[in-house]
Amino acid sequence: MSKDKKRIIALAIFLLGIFMGAIDSGIVSPARDVIRSSFGIGESLSVWMVTIYTLAYAVSMPIVSKLSDRYGRKKVYVISIATFALGSFLCGVSNFYGNYTFFLVARVIQAIGGGGIMPIANAFIGVSFPPEKRGTALGFVGGIYGIATILGPTMGSSVLNLAGNNHWGWIFFINLPISLIILALSVNLKENLGEAKKKMDLKGSIVLSAMILSLMYALTNLNFSDIVKSLRSSVVYPFLIVFFITLPIFIVIEKKAEDPILNLRYFKEKQILLTLILGFITGVGLMAVIFIPQFAENILKLKTGNGGYLVTFMSVFAGVSAPLGGKFIDKYSAKLVTALGMICTVFGTFFLAFYTTSNPNFISIMIGLVFVGFGMGFTMGTPLNYLMLSFVDEKESASALSTLSLIRSIGVAVSPNIMINFISEAGKRVQGNIMSVMPQISVPVFLQGKSAVRTIDISKLSGSGKISNAAISKFQSADVTNIVKVLKEFAASIIDKMLPGIKAQILRQMGPTSKMAPHIDLNKVFSSWKADYLNKIDQKRAVIESTFQSTISSGYKNMFIAAGIIALVGFIAALMLENKKMRVKNNI
Template sequence: MTSSEVPSYTTGTTTEAAPHPRRRLIFAIVSMGLFMAAVDQTIVASALPAIQHELAAPVNWSGWTITIYALGQVLMMPVAGRISDQFGRKKVFLVAAVVFTAASLACGFATDVYLLVVLRAIQAIGGGAFMPSATGIVADNFGPERDRALGMFTSIFPIGGIVGPIAGGVFTAFWSWRGIFLINVPIGLVLIVLALKYLPSSEPRDNSRVDFHGVALLGVLVLTSMLGITYLGSGGTSLLSPVFLACEAAAVVAVVFFVRHTKRHPAPFIPFELMRGRGFGVMNLINLCYGAAALGFGALVPLYAEDRYHIQSLEAGTLLTARAVGTICVAALAVLALRRTGHRLPMLVGFLILAAGLVAMYAAPPGISPYLWLTISSGVSGIGMGLTVPATNNASLQLAPDKVAAIAGLRGMFRQSGAIISISVTTAVIARSSDAGLAQAYILLAFAVLMVAVLPLLLLVPDHRGSW
């Protein structure tokens, strides 16, 4: 399917794209869903110390309220990409909105950290289904302008990054951490009504069955590796602990069976050709590393500010806001310039700036207040993210334009996998460290090194310029 042969906004057939006024309305509605999911990636970070205190949960287990959300998205994004092709984008988007809203309501009334983790996993199913279905809806209705419309998704997540930490800090300081979930309920109800009335329907495009066997294997892989790392963070647990070794051994076995299954299955939920080669294989590795450095530890920046510099929760949450502001300042320009710059140059400059921001956060403040120094450092890292994300979002899409939903899901899966690894390792280190703040500082430095180490891979990224 070429960019001009996009489905009609009324019938799902390959005629013309939706008219401009209709496109704006469609974009606004799907952006609302993405905004909700984006807010919940950062809003919990500000409230994490309060959740830990009220529910009497150790830090390595309270951190699961963040990692389980990422895990749910990892599993759901590729599945949602497939089922949105199979059953229609609008249906999947609506189900995502209902699940996300209902789970948010339940999270607001959780009585212990383990129940909260389970409910966050359910919430992540809805949150993870938003991006692939929204990507498909926009791609179906925006015609030749779809690359710029999809690039503008880059701005939605930073806006959520601005609202999330502030809202989390406000709710925690003046009411309760439970408000960070309950606020989703009225927004979700409005979204459901608007989506029912205004989102265009699309015809099914893929009649193959969903590969739940592959989903289960990937779930076992991520879950067992997370459990092992979390258990390692409990007390004086040794690397030779039978529980830790059993969990990691199960993860290795799951990797072997997952790869074998993906190669042999006629319609795997992650097509094997989208995971290897100079194009997809390199971009998947880049997204994994980016997710670890930018998304994973970024979610714990407020905790770092509180542990190392004893900054209050409301102020600590605004550090993520500073990062989001930095992203927004350059993301729109990066999107507009993408056809001229190609993909490699913005990724190169963006990764270097992101690494510089991480190094600055690691370093001691040079004669200014820690809060101001961390704010500046977070803003710098946000600028790097704003340059990088539009290019990484579109680099894989150009390799297979007819599989935008599946590729969007795969991209999100690798980024969230990196975030899971990052958060799991960081919280385990914190739990075992006598100086949590200093331990997190060294982790920041390690992630800066990781971003620099990724740079040679950019030479293998297919570079697209001009009109797509």
């Protein structure tokens, strides 16, 4: 078999593995409520099906990658794929047999396998392809990873639609045929490195695991909108204390280790540190994408769930730009591609923030998403992986890339907690802004032979009686497409609660000797009044929808501004990089 054919097979093996591992991080999201219901667990407990995977994945990456550097990348990659397949199978089986605990254990097994796929695949490709083709090969990796990450939730929804909610296990079973294909093709792979002469850093592995677990869990639970109160939470501060205690211990252990699990030199050398900082920034940017469907739904007045189609379009641009960026690396430099990606992201996010929010239409949002998509594709991993490999010895390439992936994962963990605050703050203003444009209630009060009109502010009337939790919940979860309908239901609920009190007030005003005019039917009067008020809400539909849309958009505007500033920091960091080429042997 020719070397070119071997490289194509190797690339296919790793691209399939990366695609499978990347989609799994998001494919569970749309199925979470379905899985929660099938196990009969609460909302807070259901979060663990995502959290436990994230934690186990982050912990396993540096350890599995180090094992691959020591004992051979082909061997450990194949074991990782098999482990991931086993975990996927057990997750699917738990749909029919087992309980939630069994499912969580299966997710941990799956995550351990997944933790070895991405860094090993990147390292294998990085040292196997000749320098003139290496950027292009890594570009395909970035493209596949970006597309799979973005499409994960959409694929999860599609599988549920086809198999049905009662058969959610199929979102995990689809990994099995892909895993079998990878394992079958892997027989053609040549073993890549493997040098276990030095003592394994077991102490460092244990302490590093404790560090990663404590830090990632604390960051996942941290609320940046109320940082002081959040730091006092029992799910944050104990874990931060563990992290700060284990950090100096880990540093001491690594300085003495023959073959450290994580090379401290990475954080001392300027160029490697810059690469890691850029990794963190791309992690933050990657997770900011999860809010784009809701942004698109608000801007274009789409029904909830349909905004994901625009993310699909964006993933196409990311998928195109990633291999294109790889070719640019081969021709020019990783520094240029990184800077280009960051500046595209800056322009795209600022365009969405300052133009699209003020001019909500399909063209304006697509222009912004095209630039964000190109920015993601250029920076997703290709140039950073290339840079990381150029700064380290070939024998520690998988470990170096796992460190980069770990830092990126920390950015992923922090990002939602930062970005959601901007949207939450806007959400808090929705009720007040909507109530300010709502029509006032004019309550007719009929006395004997006379009539008077009393004007009452609906925001004050809402305190009369107890509004149903269902009505309040609908109002809080409303979107721009149904806000008027929800408001009418909400107002009707309020009016129904107020009527007994209003009737009693009228009777008190009439006095014990007064009589209602014989032609007045109080029930008909109030029924007509209620219908009239709901009709007034309909007449103000455009104003209400515009107010809702602009209020929510203000939150997204601030979020995109923050994302743009972060990308601008990344652009500055990219300008400080060296134009360095990898000098490694062709090992395939």
